[in-house]
Each structure stands twice: as C-alpha cells, then as structure tokens.
Amino acid sequence: MVPLWMFLTVAAALFVIGAYGVLARRNAVAVLMSVELMLNAVNINLVAFWRFSDPVASVSGQAFAAFIFVVAAAEAAVGLAIIISVYRSRYSVVVDDVDMLKW
Amino acid sequence: MIDVPSFAELNLEVALPGIFLALFTTVLLIVDLFIPKDRKITTAHLTIGALVVAFVLNLPAFNAGETAMNEMFIADAFAGFVNMIVITGAIITVLLSVDYMKRSGIEHGEFYSLLLFSVSGIMFMGSANDLIVVFIALELLSIPLYVMAALRHDDVKSEESGIKYFILGAFASAFFVYGAALIYGATGTTNLPEIFRAIAGADGIVATENSAMIYLVIGAAMVIVALGFKVAAVPFHMWTPDVYEGAPTPVTAFMSVGAKAGGFAGLLRVMIIGLPLLVVNFGDAVETMAIGETITVPSAWQTALWLIAAATMIFGNFIAISQTNVKRMLAYSSIAHAGYILMAVAAVGTVQITKVAENDYTMVAVYAESALNGALVYLLAYTFTNLGAFAVVMSLENNDGSGTMLDDFNGLSKRHPLTAAMMAFFMLSLIGVPTTAGFIGKFLIFDAAIQAGLIPLTIIGVLTSAVSAYYYVRIIVNMYLKDAAVTDEAVGLTPYVNYATIVAFAGTLIFGLFPMLALDLLASSGAQIATLLF
Amino acid sequence: MALEQFAPVGMLLLLSTGLVLIILNISAVFGPKNPTTRKTAPYESGMKPIGPAVRRLPVKFYLIGVLFILFDIEVIFFLPWAVVFRGLGFYGLIVMGLFVFILTVGLIYEWKKGALEWE
Numbered sequence: 044m045v046p047l048w049m050f051l052t053v054a055a056a057l058f059v060i061g062a063y064g065v066l067a068r069r070n071a072v073a074v075l076m077s078v079e080l081m082l083n084a085v086n087i088n089l090v091a092f093w094r095f096s097d098p099v100a101s102v103s104g105q106a107f108a109a110f111i112f113v114v115a116a117a118e119a120a121v122g123l124a125i126i127i128s129v130y131r132s133r134y135s136v137v138v139d140d141v142d143m144l145k146w
Numbered sequence: 147m148i149d150v151p152s153f154a155e156l157n158l159e160v161a162l163p164g165i166f167l168a169l170f171t172t173v174l175l176i177v178d179l180f181i182p183k184d185r186k187i188t189t190a191h192l193t194i195g196a197l198v199v200a201f202v203l204n205l206p207a208f209n210a211g212e213t214a215m216n217e218m219f220i221a222d223a224f225a226g227f228v229n230m231i232v233i234t235g236a237i238i239t240v241l242l243s244v245d246y247m248k249r250s251g252i253e254h255g256e257f258y259s260l261l262l263f264s265v266s267g268i269m270f271m272g273s274a275n276d277l278i279v280v281f282i283a284l285e286l287l288s289i290p291l292y293v294m295a296a297l298r299h300d301d302v303k304s305e306e307s308g309i310k311y312f313i314l315g316a317f318a319s320a321f322f323v324y325g326a327a328l329i330y331g332a333t334g335t336t337n338l339p340e341i342f343r344a345i346a347g348a349d350g351i352v353a354t355e356n357s358a359m360i361y362l363v364i365g366a367a368m369v370i371v372a373l374g375f376k377v378a379a380v381p382f383h384m385w386t387p388d389v390y391e392g393a394p395t396p397v398t399a400f401m402s403v404g405a406k407a408g409g410f411a412g413l414l415r416v417m418i419i420g421l422p423l424l425v426v427n428f429g430d431a432v433e434t435m436a437i438g439e440t441i442t443v444p445s446a447w448q449t450a451l452w453l454i455a456a457a458t459m460i461f462g463n464f465i466a467i468s469q470t471n472v473k474r475m476l477a478y479s480s481i482a483h484a485g486y487i488l489m490a491v492a493a494v495g496t497v498q499i500t501k502v503a504e505n506d507y508t509m510v511a512v513y514a515e516s517a518l519n520g521a522l523v524y525l526l527a528y529t530f531t532n533l534g535a536f537a538v539v540m541s542l543e544n545n546d547g548s549g550t551m552l553d554d555f556n557g558l559s560k561r562h563p564l565t566a567a568m569m570a571f572f573m574l575s576l577i578g579v580p581t582t583a584g585f586i587g588k589f590l591i592f593d594a595a596i597q598a599g600l601i602p603l604t605i606i607g608v609l610t611s612a613v614s615a616y617y618y619v620r621i622i623v624n625m626y627l628k629d630a631a632v633t634d635e636a637v638g639l640t641p642y643v644n645y646a647t648i649v650a651f652a653g654t655l656i657f658g659l660f661p662m663l664a665l666d667l668l669a670s671s672g673a674q675i676a677t678l679l680f
Numbered sequence: 681m682a683l684e685q686f687a688p689v690g691m692l693l694l695l696s697t698g699l700v701l702i703i704l705n706i707s708a709v710f711g712p713k714n715p716t717t718r719k720t721a722p723y724e725s726g727m728k729p730i731g732p733a734v735r736r737l738p739v740k741f742y743l744i745g746v747l748f749i750l751f752d753i754e755v756i757f758f759l760p761w762a763v764v765f766r767g768l769g770f771y772g773l774i775v776m777g778l779f780v781f782i783l784t785v786g787l788i789y790e791w792k793k794g795a796l797e798w799e
Binding site: 109112127 | 753
C-alpha cells in the first residue's frame with residue numbers, strides 16, 4: 044500500500060501551489076481556482092488520515108471532506124458572483140486594477 | 147450495522163436558538179419575495195422579531211451544559227453568552243440599517259436574510275464542539291458577509307471591499323481546514339474534548355517525540371493564522387481598513403463586532419477545549435520535580451499568540467492616530483481591540499503541571515476560566531460600545547458616503563447635544579475609563595494576563611491603551627471645543643438610529659456600573675468546561 | 681512499499697499516451713504539405729475570418745453556471761445517504777427531507793427572482 048507520507052506530500056505540494064497562485068496570480072478567476080486547489084489539498088489530507096486511522100470506527104475524515112466540497116462550491120459561487128459584479132462595472136477581472144482603496 | 151440515533155438522543159432542544167434562527171432565515175428569504183418593494187420595513191420588523199425569539203429561546207439553553215447532535219454541539223454558559231452578544235448586536239445592526247439602506251438606495255430584503263445567516267453562523271460557532279462544526283460555522287458567518295460588503299453595487303469602493311474580503315477570507319478558510327486536517331491526523335478525531343484527551347495522554351503528560359506532535363503544532367499554527375485573519379489580528383489585518391471603509395456602514399458595524407465575536411468564539415473553543423495542554427518543551431524542571439511539586443510551563447502556541455497580541459495592540463493603536471476618516475479610524479481601533487482579547491487567549495496557554503506520583507502528572511490550564519470570562523465580557527462591552535460609535539458616525543454620514551471625516555464632528559455638541567454626549571461616552575468606553583463597560587472588559591483581561599504571568603504583555607496593553615486615548619479624545623475635543631464650519635443637518639439622525647444609539651448607550655452604561663450582571667451569567671462557565679473534559 | 685503493484689497502470693498509461701501521439705502525428709508525417717495563406721487561416725464556412733475567435737459570452741451563461749455549481753455539488757450529500765439508505769430508515773428520510781426543503785427554498789428563490797428565465 045502507498046504509505047501515508049506520500050499522500051501528505053502530494054497534499055502539501057498542492058496546498059503550496061494553491062497558496063502561490065492566490066498570492067501571485069492577477070486574474071481574480073485564477074485566484075479563485077487556486078483557493079479551490081488549496082481546499083482540495085486538504086481533502087486529500089483528510090481522506091488519507093481517515094484511511095490510515097481506523098476507517099470503520101469513525102468516518103469524521105470523510106464527512107469533513109464532504110463538507111469541504113460543498114462549502115467550497117458555495118464559496119466559489121459567491122466569489123464568481125462578486126467577480127462578475129466587479130467586471131460589469133470595470134470591465135476587468137485583474138486584481139491589480141481593483142485599486143480604489145489602498146491595499 | 148449503522149447506529150441510527152433517535153431524535154431524542156440528538157437533544158435538539160438545547161440547539162434550538164440556532165436552529166430556529168437558521169430555519170426562520172430560510173423561510174424569510176421566500177417571504178421577502180412577496181413583500182412589495184416599498185414595504186421592506188416589514189422584513190426588518192420580522193428580522194427583529196426573530197432575533198427577539200431567538201434571544202428568549204437562548205435563555206433556557208443558557209446554562210444547560212448539555213451536548214447535542216452526537217456531541218458535535220454544546221450549549222453551555224460560553225455558548226449562551228456568545229449568543230446573547232451576537233443577538234443583541236444584530237438587533238442594533240438592524241435598527242441601524244433600516245433607514246441607511248433606504249437613503250443610500252440599496253434597500254434589498256435579502257440584506258436581512260444575509261445578516262441572520264451570519265448571525266446563526268456565529269451562534270453555531272459559539273456552540274461548536276467539533277472541528278467540522280467550527281469550519282461550517284466559520285463559512286456560514288463569512289460567506290454572507292462577503293456579499294453584504296459588496297452590497298452597494300453601484301459604488302466601486304463597496305465592490306472592491308467585497309472582492310478583497312472574499313479572496314482573503316477564502317484564503318484564510320483554506321488555512322483553517324488544513325490546520326484542522328492536521329489536528330485530525332494527529333489525534334484521530336475531530337471532536338474537541340476528544341482532541342483534548344488525546345493530547346493529555348494516558349499518564350497525563352504528552353509524549354514529545356513523535357510525528358503527531360509536529361502535526362499538532364503546525365495544525366495549531368494554521369488555525370491561529372486563519373482565525374487571526376477573521377478577528378483582524380496583525381499581521382493578518384491587511385484587509386480590515388479597506389473593507390471597513392468600502393462596505394456600507396451598518397455592515398461595517400456588524401462586521402467589526404459580529405465577525406470578531408465569531409472568530410474569537412472559534413479561537414477560544416479550539417484553544418481552551420481542544421489544545422490548551424499542547425506543550426512541546428517541558429524543560430528540565432519536569433525531570434527533577436519532587437512528588438507533589440507544581441510548576442508552570444507555556445503551551446506551544448502561547449509565544450505565538452503573545453507576539454500577535456503585542457503586535458496587534460501596538461500597530462492598531464499607532465496607525466489609528468494618523469487617520470482622519472472616522473470610519474477608517476474605527477477600523478484600526480477594532481484591530482487594536484482584537485489585540486486586547488488575544489491577550490486573554492494567550493493567558494489560557496499557561497499550563498500548570500503537578501507531579502502526583504512517579505510517572506503520573508496532572509496538567510491543567512489553570513487560567514482558562516478567568517481568561518475566558520475576560521474575553522467574553524470584553525466582547526460584550528466592545529459590541530455595545532462600537533455599535534454605538536458606528537451609530538453616531540452613521541447619523542452624520544451623507545447619502546453619498548461622505549461626512550465621516552474628523553472635522554465633520556466639529557461642534558456636534560451644539561447641534562445635537564444628546565448624540566454628542568453619547569458619542570463621548572462611547573469614546574471613553576473604548577479607552578477603558580472606569581464606569582464604562584470597556585473598563586470592566588480591560589480590567590478582567592489585564593487581571594487574567596497578570597495571573598498567567600504575562601507581565602510584559604500587560605504593560606504593553608496598558609501603554610497602548612494610554613496611546614489610544616489620544617485619538618479617541620480627539621473626537622471629543624472636536625465635538626465640544628471646536629466650532630463647525632458648516633451647519634448642515636445630520637441626515638442619518640432618524641428615530642431608528644436614535645433607538646440603536648440609546649440601546650448601545652444603555653448597554654455600555656449598565657454593564658459599566660454593574661459588571662456583576664455579566665460575571666454572574668458566566669459564573670459556571672469554567673466548571674462546565676471542566677466537566678466536559680473529564 | 682510496493683510500487684510494482686502500479687506496474688499495470690503505468691503500462692496502460694504509457695501505451696495509451698503513445699498510441700494517441702502516434703495517431704495524431706501520423707498524418708502530419710506522411711501527408712503532403714502545401715500551405716497557402718488561405719489554407720492556414722481559421723475555417724469560417726468559406727468566409728474570410730473577421731475578428732478574434734474568442735468572443736465574450738453573455739453574462740446569462742455565468743449565472744446559469746453559478747447556479748449549476750451550487751445545485752450540482754449539494755447533491756454530494758445524497759450519495760452517502762443513498763449508500764446507507766436502508767440502514768438509516770425513517771430517520772434518514774426526515775433528515776434528507778429537511779435538506780431537500782432547504783434546497784427547494786433556494787430553487788423557489790431563484791425562480792421567483794427570474795434567474796431561470798433566459799430572456
């Protein structure tokens with residue numbers, strides 16, 4: 044069986060890639076995708092931890108992962124709506140153009 | 147075979163305030179569709195009615211000390227108190243919003259539903275007994291706030307504050323779940339009391355030499371980062387002034403107290419119930435302890451919180467001095483106030499170890515109760531005071547969002563003596579002058595921090611409070627000693643806003659004069675947490 | 681560690697990738713090449729191409745897209761329920777009924793708001 048540390052490494056790598064994307068990408072939609080990547084990295088972690096603990100006794104890891112899926116979708120929907128709203132008033136989704144208030 | 151719980155086992159009645167509010171809000175969303183556009187005041191009245199009902203339902207659940215929904219939810223004094231704070235805060239927010247929304251042309255019935263969703267999120271956060279519930283509550287309180295911040299969609303500033311809050315908020319949520327996943331991996335459970343028991347270990351002292359410890363420390367750090375973002379602690383505060391300035395003022399007012407109460411409720415739940423005994427470095431003293439001897443050690447996260455609290459108090463107060471827009475100044479002052487509450491959280495991390503017998507130790511976070519009381523009373527005082535201050539700022543704000551500069555307060559005592567007097571009182575409460583609620587909160591927190599041995603941090607707290615007096619008193623000076631250049635009418639000074647200001651004033655005054663009212667409510671919180679854990 | 685368990689998967693991956701590459705490139709290698717400007721231009725039913733090919737979509741598509749994400753993902757809760765449907769019995773039915781009720785409220789809301797109307 045694939046050992047636990049491999050899953051954790053993949054998850055950590057995905058999380059870091061996502062975090063880099065949030066900080067470095069300038070397109071708001073790409074930032075949103077990076078956030079989703081981070082959340083999915085967490086899902087890998089959770090399911091791996093669940094599988095390597097006592098999978099029958101407790102399914103908290105799986106349940107947590109399911110909730111993260113759903114919440115991530117809700118977050119993405121709200122985020123896209125706000126991005127569209129900004130786009131309509133400025134014709135740009137580049138985060139750097141959103142500069143009325145100083146960061 | 148699956149173990150199906152019966153409805154009686156779920157013990158839903160102790161979760162009733164939160165469940166009622168969440169379900170009512172869902173229905174309100176539909177009801178609002180059938181209310182004509184010029185009668186949205188009805189929705190506001192329904193909202194206040196629901197909040198009052200939730201407040202009443204909260205009273206029997208207050209001291210129940212029982213868990214619900216398979217131990218994922220708990221109703222104790224802590225939860226009841228958080229519910230009380232947030233419901234009162236929400237009622238004042240609704241009073242503030244009614245006229246403001248109308249005169250700035252953003253009157254949507256959905257606003258009230260969003261507000262109530264956020265409120266129920268904070269209520270679930272206060273009652274969370276499981277990391278999954280903490281996460282869902284965190285999102286339930288944040289997602290409506292993202293929308294509410296961007297509500298003024300004809301104003302680019304408001305949209306911008308919405309998108310900033312959203313991006314950074316989602317980023318912080320990802321950190322929270324990553325931390326929660328690592329804590330789950332280390333302990334094999336998401337239930338906070340079970341995490342506590344897993345950390346405390348069989349012989350009462352944690353094994354330091356294993357990978358679970360690394361997961362726990364990284365997990366705790368990430369949870370602190372995420373919740374530190376929600377409560378606007380330095381260095382995770384970058385979003386605060388922009389979002390506060392851009393969002394509609396009632397939303398800002400609610401954000402500054404509601405999101406803060408929710409974030410701190412989550413932080414206190416995780417730190418006091420889940421991770422208080424997370425000690426990595428016991429030092430040599432444990433090796434040489436005699437039987438019956440007692441020593442205190444800091445938990446792994448205390449230093450981190452110490453630094454964050456100190457940075458938050460210093461940064462927030464000093465930047466607030468240079469602000470000329472009162473809304474922005476209140477944003478920085480809200481950062482500074484988060485620092486004081488973080489001081490109380492840091493005080494929880496002082497752990498007492500007693501050697502009972504050979505290879506048998508007991509570890510107790512002895513100052514958890516006084517720190518918890520301090521943090522909660524501070525939150526209560528801050529809720530009333532800050533909402534009051536925002537109410538006054540709002541009554542001066544013009545329809546286009548201007549009118550919130552420091553100079554706009556000049557000569558207010560002559561134009562509106564009562565409002566000016568209440569504003570002066572709110573400012574004194576924010577400084578922490580005796581007879582105000584703010585003093586009680588600060589006193590309890592400093593007291594807990596000194597007990598826990600955080601003397602330098604307490605000194606920083608006292609000094610920065612003195613610094614904060616400068617910019618709060620400046621408003622009083624402007625109101626009483628300067629003459630106004632213009633004498634235009636305060637457009638926002640409507641009856642509803644007046645009610646809100648008076649409610650906030652009454653709360654600040656009553657809890658300032660009779661602090662035992664709040665402390666009695668919290669009397670059993672520590673004992674309840676102890677029974678929960680052992 | 682037993683990486684050799686993954687050998688069949690690896691072989692399948694290599695074979696399928698290789699096959700796709702061969703099929704895609706075989707015509708480029710063997711076919712005659714005689715390019716002109718007309719031939720390399722994008723195909724627009726015989727017309728001369730006007731403007732860039734990527735065009736902005738009406739915002740309606742985004743609205744439907746956002747609604748789709750929501751209702752699509754929420755269904756994840758049905759999956760575990762369906763797996764243990766018999767075991768949960770009446771209890772599961774009530775709890776899922778509550779869940780469906782909340783979803784329905786969302787549907788009614790967007791319907792009444794006119795989000796589902798295309799024009």
